Amino acid sequence: MGLSALTYVRSPAPTGAWLLGLLFFGLFLVTELTGLQFEIRRQGLLLTLADVPLLLALAYVPPMTLLLVRLAVCAIAQWRRGTVPVKAAFNIALMGASTACANLVIVEGGPVLLDEPSSWVVLVVAVLTSVVVAVAGVVGVITLVQGRFAPQELALSAVPSLIVAGLNTAIGLAVLLILRQGPAAYALLAVLVAFFFVAYRAYSGAMNQHRTLTEIYDLTAAISDTPQDGTLPDVLLGRVRKLLQAEYATLWLPAQGRHPEVLLSARTDDKGLLDVAGAPESLRRQAVETGQTVAASPKLGDDQVRAQLRDFGAKDAIVVPLRASSAVIGTLEVSGRLGDTRHFGPNDVRLLEAVAAHAAVAVENNRLVDRLRFDAYHDTLTALPNRRRISQALEEAVRVRAPGEVVAVLMFDVDGLRDVNDSLGHAAGDQLLAEVASRLRTLSPPAALVGRVGGDEFVVTLRLPNAEAALELAVDLRGRMQDRMTFGSLTLDVDTAVGVSLHPEHGSDPATLLQRADVATHAAKSLAGGVQLFDLALESRSVRRLGLAGDLRRALDNDELEVYFQPKVTLRDRRLVGVECLARWEHPTHGAVQPEDFVAVAEHTGQLSRLTEVVMREGLRRARQWVDAGRPLSVAVNLSPRTLVDPAFPDRVDDLLQEYGVSPDRLTLEITEDGVVDGVDRLLPTLRRLYDLGVHLSVDDFGTGYSSLSYLRRLPVHEVKVDRSFVQGMATDPGDLAIVRAVVDISRHFGLSVVAEGVESELTLELLEEIGCDIGQGFLFSRPLPYERLEAWLGAQTDAEPTPLGEVRRLRAVG
Known part of the structure; x- marks a missing residue:
């Protein structure tokens, strides 16, 4: 009796249908072992095409035979997958329960008449009942182990299973109707099943690959977009x-x-x-x-x-x-x-x-x-917050200050740092500063912010009840910091002068508070107790600067400023290739005025362009003399960012070059890193015009600011000068050595030459030469010299031809 001839094919007895049982055993086994894996919480849910043969079996196979076949297939599948015994037992039991429920629906629904659509509905309901029981069992056991499902999570877990079951039942009904058409339909069905299997495998592989590629793309995009x-x-x-x-x-x-x-x-x-x-x-x-x-x-x-x-x-x-x-x-x-x-x-x-x-x-x-x-x-040497961070903290402290409180700024100036640097070297000076930073950070109250705002200046800022509390804290910290420090066989006393300014009495903005704390600190240096609270009477330094403004104007008019020259030497052959021009001013009353003081006065009084022109004229005049003497040297002049804002400055440089007949490539203009970065867009037009003239441009103090590779790429510069703080520490600090090495590598990548400032030891010189630095300047070669002493040195160098090591030693003696 063929399958096509049956209208009601289910026998209530399990005997006599084992041939069909073996056939469906094979079908169930194939579909069970070729499933799709889904994740539900921490468990995997396997969805298969077993609903298709289940629908056919519900129509053709007796209930008990179907139940035994499905239990046997489930047991084999669990064994092959290596499922743990407890979970395997649960899955087998769940399979038996779902199959029994499906059989119950068929029994209660009456005879299965394949010509009747109502029987199709009974078969579909039986299959869906089996799926619902299986999903409910999985969700139930997960809920018992891990807690209740949220409604949305339950829907996301159950709906895909029901959708797949619906599709499978539709396919099963189609197969069932095809089987009723006779033997010719069997061949067509076999072709369709084979095609479906191949297409399913290909589609499954393509979907997995597509899903993986999509998720990798989304992952990399998310990583790139993460702030x-x-x-x-x-x-x-x-x-x-x-x-x-x-x-x-x-x-x-x-x-x-x-x-x-x-x-x-x-x-x-x-x-x-x-x-x-x-x-x-x-x-x-x-x-x-x-x-x-x-x-x-x-x-x-x-x-x-x-x-x-x-x-x-x-x-x-x-x-x-x-x-x-x-x-x-x-x-x-x-x-x-x-x-x-x-x-x-x-x-x-x-x-x-x-x-x-x-x-x-x-x-x-x-x-x-x-x-x-x-x-x-943060400061590079001490890792303390720098001036920028201190200013931000002061702004915040002023904003949140409670009524009756004061915001105190305690500025500590380390005494004797210059003597330590001159006597023991800058490495010892750095060690002194690091020790002061450590002591100040350890001794300050937990609520205080400790920072370094200058070469030998440290700041402690915090909120206090009143001025008396601020002065008591300053005296206490200064006294507790005065322990001795040991440098080899030398023992030094650490002493500081402390200036105190307060908000709201002495100012409301960070710049004013820091400036007035600085004024008080200088006044404290002349006091026995070493601590001074700011007072308006202490603004004499500002008055002195106002007096210097008029004196500087007269000095410029009377050519009283002198230009010193510091040699720049190639590291490969120790050959003098140029000099840096540095202004010096000997005041008739105050004596030697520090360059930072009169440069600041020039900036604030509009005399900066005259000062720059004086230095540049003297440098170009000497460059012309050296060319005529057959020993051409380049000259370098420091520029303030304010000078580069002037659109007429490149024309004045061109006029001076033509006036003295000096080739533009003999002139190097040095701009500090911070000065360039802070206003790069405003300065670029002037820098490009100078570059087009043929003048060499240099980024000075590189590494002390916060520039990036993008700025080096944008700036039309020829040279990078590594800041002396890194050069002087590279022989003892691996971090400084790594920074200098990185600057050299980066500069070479952009085709820039590298000048190292602050070369003071032969070990530093050897390290610089090893990493490929081009030019050095510093006390190891020579201090800044007036023109006459430089000429004497050049003459001595011409008379004798020492070895490179002898040359370096003689330069130190001249310095």
Whole structure:
């Protein structure tokens, strides 16, 4: 009896239908082992095409035969997948329950008459009942273990199963109707089934590949769009955990410099990140030490790694090292593949390695931005907040000050720093400053902000009840800081002068408070107690500056300023190639006036352009003489950013070059890094005109500000001068050495020459030569010299031809 001849084919007895039972056993087994895996919370849900043969079996196979066949197929599938016994038993029981419910619907619905649409409805309801019972059982046991489902989460979990079941029942009905058409339909059905199977496999593979590529693209885009605000781990780990369908996704960064160790994990069903990991630390260390991916699962890794993972209590894991250039900066790892029967494979390893490559770049960029941001607001030597950060803190303190409180600014000026630098070298001076910073930070109240605002000036700012409390704190801190310091065989007393200014009595803005604290500090240097509260009578220094303004004008009119020249020497062959022109002023009453004082006076009184022209004229006049004497030297002149704002300045430079007949490439104009960066857009037109004239342009004090590679790329400059603070510390501080090396490498990348300021030791000279620095200047070669002494030195150099080492020693003697 053929299938097509049956209208009611179900027999109430299980005997006599074993041939059909074996046929459906094969169909159920094939569909059960070729399913789609979905994630529900921390469990995997397997959806198969078993609903299609189930509908046919409900029409053709007796109830007991169908139940036994499905239980046998389920048991074989659980065994093949390696499901744990408890879960396998639950799945087999659930399969029996769902099949029994489907049979019950058929029995209650009456005879199955394939010509009647009502029988089709009964079959569909029976299949959907089986699916609902299966989904309800899975959701129920997960709820018992992990808590209740939210309605939205329940819908997202159940609806896909019901949709797939509906499609399967529609296919089953179509197959059922085809079978009733006779043997010819069987061949057509076989072709359709084979085509569907091939198409299903291809579609499934394409969809998996498309999903993976889409998620990788979304992940990299999310990483790129993440602001530099510390939220990168949240974005990265959540997406990696979902992409790899893992229970844990972990980012580990070991402690590096001032950055502490980071261990953060995204875990299934947990909001936010946790400071735990799903894999043992030994795997993490192994990945960092070897620089290779460490993976452990039934498909990956060796027995030793799997044993470590088993002892930890995890079933599988992948640990990928994060690389920045050639260094390993941490690891990205996943552990605990969701679903008892699923494990990580080679494709998952390659996928995580691709993600780790993007993540490493993002992590390194975050750390670089964090360092640049930190450097912009902190002093390099002491790591204390700098003037910019102190100003921000003062603004905030003034804004939140309670009634009756004062905002106190205590400025500490370290006595004797110049003597230490001159006698023991700048390395000892830096050590003194670092010690003062450490003591001040340790002794100050917890609520105080301690910063460094100048070469030897430190600031402590906090809110206090009154002026008396501020003075008591200043006296107490000064006294407790006066312990001795040891430098080799020398012992020095640390002493400071302290000036105090208060808000609201002495000002409301940070600049005024700091300026008046500075005035009080200078007054405190002449007091026995060393502490001075600001008073308006102390503004004599400002009055003195006003007096200097008139004296400077007369000095410029009478050519009383003198220009000194500091040699610039090539490091490769110790050859003099140029000089830097430096203004000096010997006041008839006040004696030698510091350059920073009269330059500041010139800036504030509109005499800066005259001062610059005086220095430039003298430099070009001497450059012309040196050319005529057959020993051409370049001359360098410092510029203030205010000078570059003047659009007529390039024309004046051109006129002076033509007046003295000096080639433009013999003149170098030096602009400080901060001066360029703060107003780069306003200064670019003038800089480009000077560049077009052929004048060489130099970025002075490079590294002390907060410039970036983009500025070097935009600026039309020829030269970078490394600030003396880094050069003088590079022989003893690996950080300073790394900064100088980086500046040299960056400058060479942009085709710029590099000048090192502050060369004061032969070890520093050797290091600079080793890393490829071009030119040096400093006390090791010569101090700034007046023209006559420089000429005498040049004459002595012409008379004798010493070796490079002898030349350096003789330069030091002349200096």
